Amino acid sequence: MALDDATAAWLEELRRIRPQPITELTPAQAREQAAAARAQRAPGPEMAKVRNSRVKVAGGAIPVRVYRPTEQPAGVIVYYHGGGFVLGSIEDSDALSRHLAQRTGCTVMSVGYRLAPEFRYPTAVEDSWAALVWADQHITELAGGRVPLIVAGDSAGGNLAAVVARRSAQDHDAADPSLQVALQILVYPVTDCDPDCLSYTDPANQLMLTAGSMGWFWDHYAPDVLARQHPDAAPLRAPVLSGLPPAVIITAEHDVLRDEGELYATRLMKAGVPVRFRRFDGQMHGFFGMTGILPGAEAGLDYVADAVAAQLGVEGRTHVTA
Numbered sequence: 001m002a003l004d005d006a007t008a009a010w011l012e013e014l015r016r017i018r019p020q021p022i023t024e025l026t027p028a029q030a031r032e033q034a035a036a037a038r039a040q041r042a043p044g045p046e047m048a049k050v051r052n053s054r055v056k057v058a059g060g061a062i063p064v065r066v067y068r069p070t071e072q073p074a075g076v077i078v079y080y081h082g083g084g085f086v087l088g089s090i091e092d093s094d095a096l097s098r099h100l101a102q103r104t105g106c107t108v109m110s111v112g113y114r115l116a117p118e119f120r121y122p123t124a125v126e127d128s129w130a131a132l133v134w135a136d137q138h139i140t141e142l143a144g145g146r147v148p149l150i151v152a153g154d155s156a157g158g159n160l161a162a163v164v165a166r167r168s169a170q171d172h173d174a175a176d177p178s179l180q181v182a183l184q185i186l187v188y189p190v191t192d193c194d195p196d197c198l199s200y201t202d203p204a205n206q207l208m209l210t211a212g213s214m215g216w217f218w219d220h221y222a223p224d225v226l227a228r229q230h231p232d233a234a235p236l237r238a239p240v241l242s243g244l245p246p247a248v249i250i251t252a253e254h255d256v257l258r259d260e261g262e263l264y265a266t267r268l269m270k271a272g273v274p275v276r277f278r279r280f281d282g283q284m285h286g287f288f289g290m291t292g293i294l295p296g297a298e299a300g301l302d303y304v305a306d307a308v309a310a311q312l313g314v315e316g317r318t319h320v321t322a
């Protein structure tokens with residue numbers, strides 16, 4: 001299926017205002033572009049409460065931002081933003097975090113894990129785990145009670161969500177016995193490091209994210225090729241996936257990461273993990289966060305909200321205009 005009209009038009013405008021590919025930029029230049037793009041997006045809905053905090057990690061502390069949509073949230077979603085482990089921030093994901101909180105009725109805690117190349121693999125993993133443990137320890141403060149704990153993320157953030165979900169279930173040395181992840185939501189996640197798979201090499205998928213830009217991200221995040229193959233960098237390569245939390249996995253038809261996300265869904269299902277999966281036809285990588293820009297973002301949020309409601313046994317999504 002071809003790209004939908006809204007996506008094709010948006011890409012044309014992007015090529016006009018940002019003709020230089022990311023592979024020709026430094027991380028600092030690429031971050032400046034990301035900040036400029038953020039300024040073009042509409043703000044998300046108002047919350048009952050928004051507050052900033054910090055989580056202690058090895059070597060310092062990282063920021064987190066907590067979005068509480070109601071006085072009685074149904075759960076807590078720990079959200080890891082995308083950006084190839086090099087880009088992205090709490091500010092960049094502010095609107096998406098608000099929409100996710102509003103649609104699901106859950107508190108969303110957005111995590112500002114440290115970025116490469118200043119902090120290479122596995123720093124982002126360890127920061128993400130520390131944030132999850134912190135959320136679990138402060139869950140009553142975040143939601144007013146002991147509610148279900150969910151991990152979620154898009155792209156590189158989907159990778160981190162998958163890694164911490166597996167650690168919570170399988171790494172008994174690292175996991176607090178009381179820490180239980182009820183659901184993992186993986187939006188076009190990075191699950192492998194294979195540039196030769198079909199979705200990587202398909203010319204129709206070289207859009208906002210390309211095979212070349214994924215190489216650029218990997219080179220900054222994990223320049224050691226062997227390190228990329230560790231399950232904490234490439235979750236698809238974990239030898240055992242049984243016993244993991246139920247999963248919601250979204251892929252985009254025109255995305256270099258499509259095949260690895262779908263392979264991960266298949267492996268989870270074969271391991272007996274309950275999986276709710278959908279490929280969004282006509283969509284490209286990045287669509288999920290483009291609320292107010294691409295109609296596919298609304299459909300993606302609806303899908304996630306319905307999945308969360310089903311998992312938590314609460315009423316379905318709520319539509320509130322920001």
